[in-house]
Amino acid sequence: MIDKNRIPKHIAIVMDGNGRWAEKKKLPRIAGHNAGMLAMKEIVKKCSMLDIENLTVYAFSTENWKRSVEEVGGIFKLLVIYIEKELKELHENNVKVKVLGDYKKLPKEAIASIEKTLEITKDNTGLCFNIALNYGSRAEILRAFKLISKELSDGKLNIENITEDTISNNLYTKDIPDPDLFIRTSGEKRLSNYLLWQSAYSELVFSDVLWPEFTPEELEKAIMEFQNRKRRFGGR
Ligand code: IPE
Ligand code: IPE
Numbered sequence: 513m514i515d516k517n518r519i520p521k522h523i524a525i526v527m528d529g530n531g532r533w534a535e536k537k538k539l540p541r542i543a544g545h546n547a548g549m550l551a552m553k554e555i556v557k558k559c560s561m562l563d564i565e566n567l568t569v570y571a572f573s574t575e576n577w578k579r580s581v582e583e584v585g586g587i588f589k590l591l592v593i594y595i596e597k598e599l600k601e602l603h604e605n606n607v608k609v610k611v612l613g614d615y616k617k618l619p620k621e622a623i624a625s626i627e628k629t630l631e632i633t634k635d636n637t638g639l640c641f642n643i644a645l646n647y648g649s650r651a652e653i654l655r656a657f658k659l660i661s662k663e664l665s666d667g668k669l670n671i672e673n674i675t676e677d678t679i680s681n682n683l684y685t686k687d688i689p690d691p692d693l694f695i696r697t698s699g700e701k702r703l704s705n706y707l708l709w710q711s712a713y714s715e716l717v718f719s720d721v722l723w724p725e726f727t728p729e730e731l732e733k734a735i736m737e738f739q740n741r742k743r744r745f746g747g748r
């Protein structure tokens with residue numbers, strides 16, 4: 513059973529395995545992404561129910577542009593469909609949506625749906641649902657580097673005053689605590705440019721389940737694994 517007193521405050525997920533799920537079912541890849549969206553919807557609900565403060569999902573990486581135009585376009589179409597269908601319920605459930613990444617490079621329909629969602633949910637106080645879209649940690653750190661350099665050259669900041677917090681505060685995750693639990697599905701054991709700075713002390717849980725089959729019960733299992741870990745943060 514999950515210990516309700518030791519719920520992770522922030523769960524980050526690499527939702528991987530949509531393509532392999534589709535392949536297994538002899539379906540086109542986009543059917544896998546559609547099934548993945550349905551799985552995501554259930555996980556968001558579950559996180560709300562468990563009173564988790566932050567859920568951050570990797571939906572599209574800066575490297576995913578290497579895929580076919582059909583697949584990339586299909587993913588963004590599904591994103592718009594998801595938002596248009598779910599926004600009302602997300603808002604009713606007091607969910608606040610944030611987007612991490614350079615979403616302005618997405619197709620304009622997707623940008624419009626995203627901005628509407630950010631605006632409508634901005635004052636909500638329940639689960640903070642962060643969607644990483646056109647996100648990559650290296651691009652994020654490079655962006656922070658440029659923002660900080662600008663402050664230096666404008667004379668608003670001195671080199672001596674740069675701290676780790678200066679860096680954290682210039683990442684997309686500013687105001688979001690570091691992930692406690694980092695989950696990757698589909699059996700792959702790598703970070704794929706996700707939250708590299710933020711996950712310095714996250715507990716990593718790798719599940720062999722393909723993302724479309726990652727049910728709320730699987731999430732509970734990952735949380736229980738997290739609760740069995742001993743976190744030391746370098747101490748004794
Ligand atoms: C993850 O599933 C979703 C995205 C990267 C958008 P994949 O599409 O990477 O699925 P696999 O890894 O090919 O099975
Ligand atoms: C990571 O998965 C990105 C997302 C889940 C959005 P990938 O499938 O793109 O990662 P690699 O290519 O296996 O490292």
Ligand code: MG
Nearest residue numbers: 528529530531
């Ligand atoms: Mg993959």
